[in-house]
Amino acid sequence: MSPVALLLLWELGARTGVIPANVLAAPSSVILTAWRMIASGELPWNMLVSLGRAVSGLVIGVAVGSALALTAGLSRAGETLVDPPVQMLRTLPSLALTPLFIVWFGIGETPKIALIALGTSFPIYLNLYAGIRGVEPRLVEAARSFGLGGRELIAHVILPGALPSFLLGLRFALAGSWLILVVAEQINASAGLGYLINNARDFARTDVIVVCLAVYALLGLAADAVVRALERRALAWRPAFIKS
Amino acid sequence: MAFANVHMLPQVQPPAPAARPTEETAPSPPQSPTVRVRGFSRRFGDTEVLRDLDLDIAPGEFVALLGASGSGKTTLLRTLAGLDPADPEAVRAPANRAVVFQDARLLPWKRVWRNVALGLAGLDAADRARAALAEVGLEHRMDAWPATLSGGEAQRAALARALVREPRLLLLDEPFAAVDALTRIRMHGLVLALWRAHAPAVLLVTHDVDEAITLADRVLVLEKGRIAAEERIDLARPRDGGPAFQALRRRLLNRLGVDPGAPPPSPAQSSPPEAELLAYPTGEIL
Ligand SMILES: Nc1ncnc2c1ncn2[C@@H]1O[C@H](COP(=O)(O)OP(=O)(O)O)[C@@H](O)[C@H]1O
Ligand SMILES: [Mg+2]
Numbered sequence: 179m180s181p182v183a184l185l186l187l188w189e190l191g192a193r194t195g196v197i198p199a200n201v202l203a204a205p206s207s208v209i210l211t212a213w214r215m216i217a218s219g220e221l222p223w224n225m226l227v228s229l230g231r232a233v234s235g236l237v238i239g240v241a242v243g244s245a246l247a248l249t250a251g252l253s254r255a256g257e258t259l260v261d262p263p264v265q266m267l268r269t270l271p272s273l274a275l276t277p278l279f280i281v282w283f284g285i286g287e288t289p290k291i292a293l294i295a296l297g298t299s300f301p302i303y304l305n306l307y308a309g310i311r312g313v314e315p316r317l318v319e320a321a322r323s324f325g326l327g328g329r330e331l332i333a334h335v336i337l338p339g340a341l342p343s344f345l346l347g348l349r350f351a352l353a354g355s356w357l358i359l360v361v362a363e364q365i366n367a368s369a370g371l372g373y374l375i376n377n378a379r380d381f382a383r384t385d386v387i388v389v390c391l392a393v394y395a396l397l398g399l400a401a402d403a404v405v406r407a408l409e410r411r412a413l414a415w416r417p418a419f420i421k422s
Numbered sequence: 423m424a425f426a427n428v429h430m431l432p433q434v435q436p437p438a439p440a441a442r443p444t445e446e447t448a449p450s451p452p453q454s455p456t457v458r459v460r461g462f463s464r465r466f467g468d469t470e471v472l473r474d475l476d477l478d479i480a481p482g483e484f485v486a487l488l489g490a491s492g493s494g495k496t497t498l499l500r501t502l503a504g505l506d507p508a509d510p511e512a513v514r515a516p517a518n519r520a521v522v523f524q525d526a527r528l529l530p531w532k533r534v535w536r537n538v539a540l541g542l543a544g545l546d547a548a549d550r551a552r553a554a555l556a557e558v559g560l561e562h563r564m565d566a567w568p569a570t571l572s573g574g575e576a577q578r579a580a581l582a583r584a585l586v587r588e589p590r591l592l593l594l595d596e597p598f599a600a601v602d603a604l605t606r607i608r609m610h611g612l613v614l615a616l617w618r619a620h621a622p623a624v625l626l627v628t629h630d631v632d633e634a635i636t637l638a639d640r641v642l643v644l645e646k647g648r649i650a651a652e653e654r655i656d657l658a659r660p661r662d663g664g665p666a667f668q669a670l671r672r673r674l675l676n677r678l679g680v681d682p683g684a685p686p687p688s689p690a691q692s693s694p695p696e697a698e699l700l701a702y703p704t705g706e707i708l
Binding site: 316317319320321322323324325326330334335338339341413414415416417420 | 503504505520521523525527529530531532533540541567568569570583587
């Protein structure tokens with residue numbers, strides 16, 4: 179069934195009363211509500227708040243994850259220091275730490291951003307670390323034979339070689355940040371998409387809930403598009419990207 | 423018999439023999455050899471791959487090293503390249519040396535000219551890289567990604583990357599094993615031209631007797647960890663498959679334990695088992 183047909187059927191169900199508005203609002207009313215929320219500034223503002231949380235958490239998570247991965251990937255001492263505890267902690271779902279984070283950081287923005295930072299630092303760490311360690315040793319050896327060492331070797335061989343893994347980690351991190359954001363925002367928020375959804379739930383405003391879900395989906399799509407664009411640029415040398 | 427026909431496909435016309443600076447035949451033990459190995463041994467675990475090995479290579483001399491698969495050719499080349507540890511008393515090689523590996527080992531994330539310029543210092547690095555690529559006939563591909571090069575082009579880029587450093591010692595580890603027979607013949611002409619122009623000492627590791635005879639001043643056979651046989655080749659280049667060539671070929675094949683009466687291997691068969699690994703290079707060398 180095509181999406182358009184599905185929408186029409188949904189609309190028809192809502193108009194005829196087969197689907198009551200408190201179960202699922204009609205597409206037309208969802209669009210109307212979306213328009214109203216945009217015009218009033220309610221939706222853009224709360225979207226910005228959510229986006230701000232996701233981006234702050236992601237930036238911190240990427241920075242921390244990268245720093246740890248570089249430490250563990252580029253030195254043996256760093257590896258023994260960093261890798262075992264991180265490998266131990268990664269089995270713990272980040273969201274399970276929510277109660278602890280609330281105790282530590284209160285109920286403001288900090289625990290939400292900290293949760294996202296924690297959840298995104300793991301995929302970054304794991305992928306970048308594996309990427310650094312997985313750089314083709316033959317290429318490292320060839321570069322060495324041409325006099326590259328230390329910093330030059332890292333800049334010209336190891337980091338570019340690990341970049342595909344890093345971008346894969348970034349993709350996982352983005353998806354994870356989104357998931358954590360949705361859950362974290364359900365817990366005592368006074369702004370953001372999660373706050374809108376919570377309010378709407380209390381008044382059975384399914385139209386508002388659907389609007390917010392659509393925004394989550396659109397933002398997720400946009401984030402994916404950004405990573406894809408980044409990959410096309412940064413990995414232009416890969417056979418898969420050369421043709422296009 | 424692809425290699426006997428080298429003169430029929432002069433893709434790269436070698437300059438007149440007179441242009442070569444070290445043309446005097448058979449440079450017998452010169453004042454100061456470029457490479458000097460004395461009593462060198464190398465073992466992996468219980469097996470001694472190289473045993474009390476001696477080797478001299480004169481400046482500008484073109485030496486081919488033959489040997490069965492697993493006889494230690496790559497091990498010797500890696501030692502001369504400084505990639506494996508060695509007692510400096512036993513192994514003397516110039517610091518200014520460059521390797522062309524069997525798999526070209528270009529960095530896939532750097533455009534061809536940047537691969538050639540890798541590690542070069544100075545503002546003219548790009549110009550030097552371009553000039554080196556022009557020499558191997560790849561100037562038009564200098565901005566290409568390595569993944570788009572054919573096997574022969576990748577090896578030419580690897581040659582340019584080695585030669586741009588003007589090495590005193592050029593180490594080639596079966597650089598033509600992976601390319602098709604026609605390309606290989608062209609590469610032979612190219613290598614000879616480059617050798618004449620730059621005059622490095624060359625150690626070419628190969629499993630191909632014809633290739634060794636076509637190119638080298640001197641052919642060595644590695645066996646049981648030492649240089650077991652040596653042939654000087656005074657034939658003028660380009661070398662055809664004349665009687666002298668054939669006699670040498672028979673002697674060397676005999677030395678390698680192959681029946682020279684048997685028909686010469688076709689190019690497809692003459693590739694060693696390693697060549698099949700090229701699509702997914704595994705740990706033959708590392
Ligand atoms: N790094 C290594 N560790 C253990 N054994 C090795 C290593 N490198 C080479 N060898 C062994 O040494 C022998 C000679 O290898 P190699 O020099 O690569 O031979 P060739 O290049 O003549 O085919 C082989 O038996 C090989 O298995
Ligand atoms: Mg070998």
